[in-house]
Amino acid sequence: MTEKTGRWQRWRQGLGKMKEEVKNRFSQIWNQGKVDEKEWEELEENLIQADLGPQLAMELTEEFRELKESSPDKDWKEWLFDKLYSLVKDNHSQWFSQADPQKLKVLLLLGINGVGKTTVAGKLAYAFSHQEERVSLIAADTFRAAAENQLEVWAKRVGVHCFRGSPGADPASVVFDGIERAKKQGESLVVVDTAGRSHANRNLLAELGKIGRVAAKNVPPEQIENILVVDALAGQNAFVQADSLSQVIPITGIILTKWDSQAKGGIIFRIRRELGLSVKGIGVGEGVEDLIPFDPEEFVRAVLS
Numbered sequence: 001m002t003e004k005t006g007r008w009q010r011w012r013q014g015l016g017k018m019k020e021e022v023k024n025r026f027s028q029i030w031n032q033g034k035v036d037e038k039e040w041e042e043l044e045e046n047l048i049q050a051d052l053g054p055q056l057a058m059e060l061t062e063e064f065r066e067l068k069e070s071s072p073d074k075d076w077k078e079w080l081f082d083k084l085y086s087l088v089k090d091n092h093s094q095w096f097s098q099a100d101p102q103k104l105k106v107l108l109l110l111g112i113n114g115v116g117k118t119t120v121a122g123k124l125a126y127a128f129s130h131q132e133e134r135v136s137l138i139a140a141d142t143f144r145a146a147a148e149n150q151l152e153v154w155a156k157r158v159g160v161h162c163f164r165g166s167p168g169a170d171p172a173s174v175v176f177d178g179i180e181r182a183k184k185q186g187e188s189l190v191v192v193d194t195a196g197r198s199h200a201n202r203n204l205l206a207e208l209g210k211i212g213r214v215a216a217k218n219v220p221p222e223q224i225e226n227i228l229v230v231d232a233l234a235g236q237n238a239f240v241q242a243d244s245l246s247q248v249i250p251i252t253g254i255i256l257t258k259w260d261s262q263a264k265g266g267i268i269f270r271i272r273r274e275l276g277l278s279v280k281g282i283g284v285g286e287g288v289e290d291l292i293p294f295d296p297e298e299f300v301r302a303v304l305s
């Protein structure tokens, strides 16, 4: 199997889990005569298990129940498609949609430790350099030399420059210097890797705010994407992370990682509904090409196919 087909296969496998939970259950309930209270509750529970969250699970169950009871001649699949699609159709999958292509763009990666920020930085540098962008990486995770080395390995693999500050440098100053350098080099995009930040650590959060302000001061807002990287398995935690980080920096989109390790997919609907943030990409492995762009319509079709 080539790396390319493997990547799409892993994307579909993640969908498969949600399919089982969601589609099959809807189908079963629709086709049976009488549905008792317990079965409606089970449907709701299944939707929660598929990571749609309690609010959406309740809403879908109630609306589906109403449809079954009042319009049994309706096409429930069409109803479900419309319902699910309405949740994701306004997702802005495009990067930097208002940006001036002549000017430098900055893509900041945020999130807690271990979610896959550094890996995403490498994958994005790869993807963008194949779209005619002149890309460099900035290592703003200055706490551990190992973190910078890891980014440097990605930079070599992808064939882009990796900007590093002096050991222990203030990350905001590294971002400033990295942006200056990229401008001088006539580059079109810098991808900034940052240290993991838990919502519990106020100092680190304040520092992230500072990084965001340094970028905002040197680059116009339409040239900046502040991307929250979350593990697709994070469930409720993803929402806690988004909440705390958005208090120090304006989040412009989300990348979900580790889709290949038992993700359930419902989280995408929940992110749209509860955070209103756009999903920009999905990580499906550790390879350089294992980042899938998010297409809302294709996603819903695949869930219900």
Ligand SMILES: Nc1nc2c(ncn2[C@@H]2O[C@H](COP(=O)(O)OP(=O)(O)O)[C@@H](O)[C@H]2O)c(=O)[nH]1
Residues within 6 Å of the ligand: 111, 112, 113, 114, 115, 116, 117, 118, 119, 120, 196, 257, 258, 259, 260, 261, 282, 283, 284, 285, 286, 290
């Ligand atoms: N299976 C899988 N592993 C991933 C993915 N993205 C990152 N990883 C792994 O997750 C671990 C942490 O990634 P890293 O980029 O260092 O996370 P960071 O701490 O946020 O920078 C590494 O072992 C990565 O190889 C993904 O999409 N799928």
Ligand SMILES: [Mg+2]
Residues within 6 Å of the ligand: 117, 118, 119, 141, 147, 193, 194
């Ligand atoms: Mg890292």
